[in-house]
Amino acid sequence: xxxxxxxxxxxxxxxxxxxxxxxxxxxxxxxxxxxxxxxxxxxxxxxxxxxxxxxxxxxxxxxxxxxxxxxxxxxxxxxxxxxxxxxxxxxxxxxxxxxxxxxxxxxxxxxxxxxxxxxxxxxxxxxxxxxxxxxxxxxxxxxxxxxxxxxxxxxxxxxxxxxxxxxxxxxxxxxxxxxxxxxxxxxxxxxxxxxxxxxxxxxxxxxxxxxxxxxxxxxxxxxxxxxxxxxxxxxxxxxxxxxxxxxxxxxxxxxxxxxxxxxxxxxxxx
Amino acid sequence: xxxxxxxxxxxxxxxxxxxxxxxxxxxxxxxxxxxxxxxxxxxxxxxxxxxxxxxxxxxxxxxxxxxxxxxxxxxxxxxxxxxxxxxxxxxxxxxxxxxxxxxxxxxxxxxxxxxxxxxxxxxxxxxxxxxxxxxxxxxxxxxxxxxxxxxxxxxxxxxxxxxxxxxxxxxxxxxxxxxxxxxxxxxxxxxxxxxxxxxxxxxxxxxxxxxxxxxxxxxxxxxxxxxxxxxxxxxxxxxxxxxxxxxxxxxxxxxxxxxxxxxxxxxxxxxxxxxxxxxxxxxxxxxxxxxxxxxxxxxxxxxxxxxxxxxxxxxxxxxxxxxxxxxxxxxxxxxxxxxxxxxxxxxxxxxxxxxxxxxxxxxxxxxxxxxxxxxx
Ligand code: SF4
Numbered sequence: 100x101x102x103x104x105x106x107x108x109x110x111x112x113x114x115x116x117x118x119x120x121x122x123x124x125x126x127x128x129x130x131x132x133x134x135x136x137x138x139x140x141x142x143x144x145x146x147x148x149x150x151x152x153x154x155x156x157x158x159x160x161x162x163x164x165x166x167x168x169x170x171x172x173x174x175x176x177x178x179x180x181x182x183x184x185x186x187x188x189x190x191x192x193x194x195x196x197x198x199x200x201x202x203x204x205x206x207x208x209x210x211x212x213x214x215x216x217x218x219x220x221x222x223x224x225x226x227x228x229x230x231x232x233x234x235x236x237x238x239x240x241x242x243x244x245x246x247x248x249x250x251x252x253x254x255x256x257x258x259x260x261x262x263x264x265x266x267x268x269x270x271x272x273x274x275x276x277x278x279x280x281x282x283x284x285x286x287x288x289x290x291x292x293x294x295x296x297x298x299x300x301x302x303x304x305x306x307x308x309x310x311x312x313x314x315x316x317x318x319x320x321x322x323x324x325x326x327x328x329x330x331x332x333x334x335x336x337x338x339x340x341x342x343x344x345x346x347x348x349x350x351x352x353x354x355x356x357x358x359x360x361x362x363x364x365x366x367x368x369x
Numbered sequence: 370x371x372x373x374x375x376x377x378x379x380x381x382x383x384x385x386x387x388x389x390x391x392x393x394x395x396x397x398x399x400x401x402x403x404x405x406x407x408x409x410x411x412x413x414x415x416x417x418x419x420x421x422x423x424x425x426x427x428x429x430x431x432x433x434x435x436x437x438x439x440x441x442x443x444x445x446x447x448x449x450x451x452x453x454x455x456x457x458x459x460x461x462x463x464x465x466x467x468x469x470x471x472x473x474x475x476x477x478x479x480x481x482x483x484x485x486x487x488x489x490x491x492x493x494x495x496x497x498x499x500x501x502x503x504x505x506x507x508x509x510x511x512x513x514x515x516x517x518x519x520x521x522x523x524x525x526x527x528x529x530x531x532x533x534x535x536x537x538x539x540x541x542x543x544x545x546x547x548x549x550x551x552x553x554x555x556x557x558x559x560x561x562x563x564x565x566x567x568x569x570x571x572x573x574x575x576x577x578x579x580x581x582x583x584x585x586x587x588x589x590x591x592x593x594x595x596x597x598x599x600x601x602x603x604x605x606x607x608x609x610x611x612x613x614x615x616x617x618x619x620x621x622x623x624x625x626x627x628x629x630x631x632x633x634x635x636x637x638x639x640x641x642x643x644x645x646x647x648x649x650x651x652x653x654x655x656x657x658x659x660x661x662x663x664x665x666x667x668x669x670x671x672x673x674x675x676x677x678x679x680x681x682x683x684x685x686x687x688x689x690x691x692x693x694x695x696x697x698x699x700x701x702x703x704x705x706x707x708x709x710x711x712x713x714x715x716x717x718x719x720x721x722x723x724x725x726x727x728x729x730x731x732x733x734x735x736x737x738x739x740x741x742x743x744x745x
């Protein structure tokens with residue numbers, strides 16, 4: 100039951116009306132609930148930002164540290180006890196902007212955990228400044244004349260870095276989102292799900308989409324399923340959110356490889 | 370009896386850490402601490418522990434903290450520039466109350482400075498490197514034996530006070546080679562374990578009303594929150610002013626209030642001393658040699674060695690100040706610790722420093738010369 104994982108004493112939650120964070124949290128907790136694990140064997144690690152508040156509403160073990168470092172804390176937790184189920188919740192500020200270095204290295208090492216990056220295209224908690232995923236030309240509090248940088252295609256970055264499960268969904272399509280998180284949990288290795296999520300309060304308001312429905316409609320319009328993207332030109336795909344599973348491959352995860360070394364040494368000593 | 374090994378300071382730190390029960394190392398190589406990483410990479414997998422080289426020092430200390438929450442005794446080794454990068458997450462260990470040991474083999478700074486040259490320039494960084502009010506424990510070894518033995522003390526303090534501990538070594542000691550007695554395994558007392566944690570449902574990671582709450586481990590029967598933001602007793606975020614006041618005072622009080630236990634000092638020839646040299650780390654060796662030279666000339670001088678640099682050994686410093694006519698404080702910096710002596714100088718006796726920042730150790734003769742100056 101969702102109630103087994105949702106810490107209700109801290110509700111109502113902190114997120115604005117129309118924010119996507121609550122939808123992702125529900126999808127995540129329902130999927131964790133389905134696993135039949137013992138609650139004490141799960142650790143949820145969060146970054147700092149609106150999505151980083153998620154641990155306040157979760158009944159498993161949680162760790163709330165610093166902005167951008169959630170994956171590094173998670174690496175320590177997972178390596179110290181590989182039996183734990185580790186979930187790392189990051190925003191686009193955490194995940195790819197200040198913490199991009201940890202993201203590519205966790206992917207390269209293939210640390211066996213599930214990383215969920217909620218991408219709301221700006222810094223919500225600090226009032227709507229641009230992040231590493233803010234699209235070109237978008238208005239934010241710190242790009243008042245239109246953003247002149249290009250945002251990361253985060254899934255491509257993680258895939259290139261060696262992430263063994265890489266997917267993108269949106270909060271508009273919850274059915275797909277549920278499926279992607281389910282697959283990420285089932286996958287052994289570094290499992291990365293990027294979720295495009297509306298921030299009507301800041302990104303929306305600055306870009307003529309102050310109403311939650313308008314932001315949601317925009318996300319829907321910008322979304323292109325992977326199968327359809329294959330037949331589109333780079334120009335047509337510019338600024339679009341391609342959704343689906345980009346990578347789902349088997350590669351030995353870090354803890355398994357490490358244990359092989361330990362076992363070999365034991366054998367040599369014995 | 371143990372066995373005698375000829376070892377380097379950095380290697381002795383690794384062996385000392387493992388003997389103290391440490392089973393997790395995350396670090397980023399930096400001169401002059403790399404031998405700690407290299408020896409840990411060899412030794413930890415042999416004892417079933419984890420060695421990982423992280424992408425930077427920010428990630429290194431984060432991984433340490435994570436591993437400590439999952440029940441491992443964890444350590445890292447770095448030098449000044451790396452400690453600077455660790456500063457923010459050092460605060461997570463402080464406010465999150467997560468035990469871990471950070472070895473800082475100090476080198477000449479600021480910035481990249483002179484990477485292979487000794488210095489003691491991180492004394493204040495160790496104390497105040499992370500922002501916000503907090504107390505800090507820093508231990509400074511002055512021999513290879515110290516590197517081995519004090520590592521157990523560092524882990525014991527980290528555990529007992531649920532705090533990061535800085536092992537404030539320096540290039541002189543890190544690269545020193547000398548004999549070190551390694552006790553036989555049966556002679557090594559079992560590592561300090563946190564008290565048993567009581568009732569399952571009632572575990573509150575930050576409830577210190579009946580003494581410091583022990584830290585449970587992720588994966589044990591307990592379910593708990595560790596929080597680097599201001600939190601209540603359950604680890605839930607909490608912005609209540611009264612709670613914040615209590616928590617921040619507690620962070621200082623748990624260490625400053627246990628000073629008598631934490632401050633380790635060594636007094637040499639203080640019985641009849643009219644002068645004292647107050648020193649720590651590699652510089653304590655120069656002070657001891659200077660003392661021998663002075664004594665040979667009939668100058669009644671003693672040495673007060675601060676093994677614990679932070680918190681300040683107030684009692685011992687006060688006693689020395691009450692006894693002597695003048696104090697000399699040699700430091701491989703421009704006087705980062707001497708202020709702590711000066712603020713307790715109620716009799717207004719001369720308190721002078723011998724300071725070097727040219728990347729060379731302080732010569733005993735320099736200390737002796739300063740001593741003669743203050744005597745004149
Ligand atoms: S500011 Fe934006 S991201 Fe933050 S809670 Fe509000 S809508 Fe969500």
